Amino acid sequence: MPLSNIVSPAFKSILVNRLQKILHDYKKPTSSRSTLEFADQSNVSLQAEEGNDIPLIRMQQTDQICYRSAIALKLAASPEAAICIATQLVDDLIQSTQADSRDIPVPLLHDIWHNAVIQSTTSGWIHFQFSDQELAAWLQMLSEWLLLCKHPGISQQPDQLDALEALSDGKQPLTQNYELRHSTSSFEVLYTHARCCGLLRLGESTNLLHLDSDPAQTAVWRIAEPDFIPWYVDRQFRCHHPAERRLISQMVNILDELFVTPSPSAARIWRMAQCLSQDFQTFYAHCSIFATAKSDRSLAQVRLGLVLLTQALLRWLLEDWLCLRAPIEL
Numbered sequence: 001m002p003l004s005n006i007v008s009p010a011f012k013s014i015l016v017n018r019l020q021k022i023l024h025d026y027k028k029p030t031s032s033r034s035t036l037e038f039a040d041q042s043n044v045s046l047q048a049e050e051g052n053d054i055p056l057i058r059m060q061q062t063d064q065i066c067y068r069s070a071i072a073l074k075l076a077a078s079p080e081a082a083i084c085i086a087t088q089l090v091d092d093l094i095q096s097t098q099a100d101s102r103d104i105p106v107p108l109l110h111d112i113w114h115n116a117v118i119q120s121t122t123s124g125w126i127h128f129q130f131s132d133q134e135l136a137a138w139l140q141m142l143s144e145w146l147l148l149c150k151h152p153g154i155s156q157q158p159d160q161l162d163a164l165e166a167l168s169d170g171k172q173p174l175t176q177n178y179e180l181r182h183s184t185s186s187f188e189v190l191y192t193h194a195r196c197c198g199l200l201r202l203g204e205s206t207n208l209l210h211l212d213s214d215p216a217q218t219a220v221w222r223i224a225e226p227d228f229i230p231w232y233v234d235r236q237f238r239c240h241h242p243a244e245r246r247l248i249s250q251m252v253n254i255l256d257e258l259f260v261t262p263s264p265s266a267a268r269i270w271r272m273a274q275c276l277s278q279d280f281q282t283f284y285a286h287c288s289i290f291a292t293a294k295s296d297r298s299l300a301q302v303r304l305g306l307v308l309l310t311q312a313l314l315r316w317l318l319e320d321w322l323c324l325r326a327p328i329e330l
Contacts, residue, residue, distance in 0.1 A: 009145045010259040011138070011252060014113060015067055015128055016054050022092050023071075058256060063245045065130040065252060073124045082124030090120045112137050132237035135248070139231050139309065142251070146312035147222055189270075190327055192277040193318065196311035197328040199289065203304045208293055220315070221308065229305035230298040238302040243279075243286040247306060250279045251313060266322060273317045280310045 008014070055074055059066040072089060076082035097114050117129040130138070200221060203209045212224035223229065231238060239248060254272045258264060283306065293300035315326040 008255075008259045009138070009142050010255040011065060011130065012056060012058065012067065012256040013259045015056055015069070016260065018093060018096060018113070019054050019056070019069065019071060019089075022089060022096065025092075058253070063242070065135055065249075067128040069126045069128070070124070072120075072126060076124065079124065083120070083122065086120035086124045086126050090118050090126055093118050093126075112141070133232055133235075136232035136237055139248070139305070140228060142255075143223070143229070143305065143309060143312070146309070146316060147220065186324075188281075189273045189277045189314065189318070191330060192280050193311060193314045193326045194328060194330045195284070196280070196307050196314070199307045200304065200311065202290070203307075206290065206293070208290075208297070208300055209304055221311070223305070223308060226301060229302055231302060231305065233298060238299055239306070241287050243283040244303070244306065247276075247279045247283045247310065250276050251309060254313065254317075269317055269321045273314060273322075276310060276314060276317075 008017075055070040056067055057069075059068060072082045072086035073079075076085050097116060097118075112130065112134045115131060115134050117127075117131070119127045119129075121127065200209075200211065204211050209223050210225040212222045239245060254276060257268075257272070261268075287303055289300050289303045289307070292303070318324045318326040
């Protein structure tokens with residue numbers, strides 16, 4: 001079964017799904033949690049069915065992947081009850097991380113969830129933190145997922161086409177992809193995609209990696225060698241430069257929004273592509289790839305892995321969401 005059909009790569013989606021499952025179990029007549037002091041039992045059912053109603057935000061730290069949820073505060077009948085509910089939710093969430101890996105169809109996803117740090121606070125908040133090891137597993141999973149994902153594109157969703165007007169900055173509405181494709185603001189994003197493609201071709205020509213498709217014919221590439229990018233080696237995450245962290249953080253934010261926000265507008269998707277492009281340019285300016293290969297081959301491969309993820313995510317945003325051709329060269 002394709003990975004894209006069975007799992008969302010977004011951290012936020014992983015957490016929302018787990019909270020939904022726990023809350024759904026609370027509604028069962030046989031649940032031992034029926035004594036918890038909820039403000040409204042029907043509200044628990046709502047939370048279990050509607051992921052968008054579960055309050056969950058990412059704590060904006062580019063060097064850490066942390067989230068916090070106010071679900072206990074939303075469900076509680078009193079502040080004291082919120083602390084009790086948060087404590088119980090954390091206990092049940094921790095128990096669920098010990099579940100048989102067969103419950104989770106993707107082994108890497110199980111690794112990500114299994115090692116998450118989950119804590120409640122004295123004010124009733126629930127905190128989630130993912131370590132660098134889980135982040136490395138997530139990056140590996142993302143590289144596979146982006147090969148399989150497919151979105152119908154906004155050109156098949158007429159109600160979203162008007163959102164392109166927001167891209168014109170008050171000028172004539174951009175209601176055709178041709179105009180967006182050839183606008184001045186689009187050059188940076190398209191250049192970044194083409195630049196990523198050029199760097200991957202150079203990586204192959206210098207034997208830092210091998211691609212399993214002809215880079216001259218398609219922009220849908222997979223790294224055939226090495227089998228796994230060495231994201232995490234000897235208990236150390238190789239991406240430690242602030243620019244690397246910022247680029248990864250942007251990827252996390254984009255996927256969180258796409259998989260939790262229903263029907264994001266074309267303007268919002270375009271803004272995501274711009275932010276990703278800008279963070280990639282910062283990364284490329286500060287993190288040498290080919291000069292680094294002389295002294296640290298694995299670090300150069302990791303940085304090429306970030307290039308591939310940027311290219312694949314940009315291609316997905318441009319071609320599958322905005323129906324714009326992502327150039328492999330300019």
